[in-house]
Amino acid sequence: MDTSGIENVLxxxxxxxGLLARALxxxxxxxxxxxxxxxxxxxxxxxxxxxxxxxxxxxxxEKLFEMFPSATEGQLTLMKHRLVSMETLAGVATRLDxxxxxxxxIGLERTRGREKPSLLADTLEALxxxxxxxGGYGAARDVVARAFEDELAAASxxxxxxxxxxxxxxxxxxxxxxxxxxxxxxxxPPHERHFRVEAVWQGGRSEGEGRSxxxxxxxxxxxxxxxxxxx
Numbered sequence: 001m002d003t004s005g006i007e008n009v010l011x012x013x014x015x016x017x018g019l020l021a022r023a024l025x026x027x028x029x030x031x032x033x034x035x036x037x038x039x040x041x042x043x044x045x046x047x048x049x050x051x052x053x054x055x056x057x058x059x060x061x062e063k064l065f066e067m068f069p070s071a072t073e074g075q076l077t078l079m080k081h082r083l084v085s086m087e088t089l090a091g092v093a094t095r096l097d098x099x100x101x102x103x104x105x106i107g108l109e110r111t112r113g114r115e116k117p118s119l120l121a122d123t124l125e126a127l128x129x130x131x132x133x134x135g136g137y138g139a140a141r142d143v144v145a146r147a148f149e150d151e152l153a154a155a156s157x158x159x160x161x162x163x164x165x166x167x168x169x170x171x172x173x174x175x176x177x178x179x180x181x182x183x184x185x186x187x188x189p190p191h192e193r194h195f196r197v198e199a200v201w202q203g204g205r206s207e208g209e210g211r212s213x214x215x216x217x218x219x220x221x222x223x224x225x226x227x228x229x230x231x
Contacts, residue, residue: 009096010044010127012143014134023130024098025121026113028105045126053084054127055137060084061146063152074226075157081149081166081225089121092147098123163221167199170228176202179224181217199224 006020007013014020027044060083064076071079082088093099099114102123113119124147132140145152168178179201188194197216199206206227208220 006096006098006127007043007100009087010131010143010144012135012139014022014130016134019048019130019134020127023126024101024103026102026108026123028113045123045130048126048129049122050129051132052125052127055132055140056086056144057130058075058126058137059141060148060152062141063145064155067152067155068157071157074229077229078163078166078222078225079155079157082162083148083155083171085166085169086117086121088151089124090117092151093120093124096124096147098127100109115197163218163225167201167221167224170225171201179221181220183213183216 003061006024023045025044027046030044057080060080061076064071064079064083068076068079098120102119104113104119128140128144131143170208171178179199181197181199183195184198184207185196186193187196193211195210195213195216196211197208197210197220199208199217199220201224204227206220206223208216208218208223210216210219
């Protein structure tokens, strides 16, 4: 596998090229082409993905802490959730053209595996894990800073305000059902309605208010995320 192109894109040269090749190898290819023991131990990128997920979270948290010294814990948490979400990671992976570089099984290829956001996000995490394994935290931090430059530049408490999507993704990550929203009260004249909405999920509830149902639901989701960050 020619890895020079991705090294140029990442701005990092691997001391152990095998780590890079492994980061770009999906488990479907390893299971299809390698002996079972080899596929589990060093054939695919699954364990590098596990490592990269933690490294990415730490780098993003550090960057946000530096960029927004006056932000609250809740605001930092919401920005971090947005930056490490599958949607954001898949977007960065697409910009880096990872899809064309992934080794995957014929079956996965036929089912348009290269277009799956979860697969792209997982591969990006595996690459970050590989860089960390090869060059340490400083190297991984530099790679993440370059790869996420646009996303970090656009980050702010205001631009990370799609609280409903963030809450849904957070609960799905915890293997919990998505929250239910219900209107508890509508008050005010027709031209100036005020909504009170309740969000309920396994293990918690919150209430939000706003001048529309959507705004009240967003407020409820924001408060839910803040309560989860405090736990």
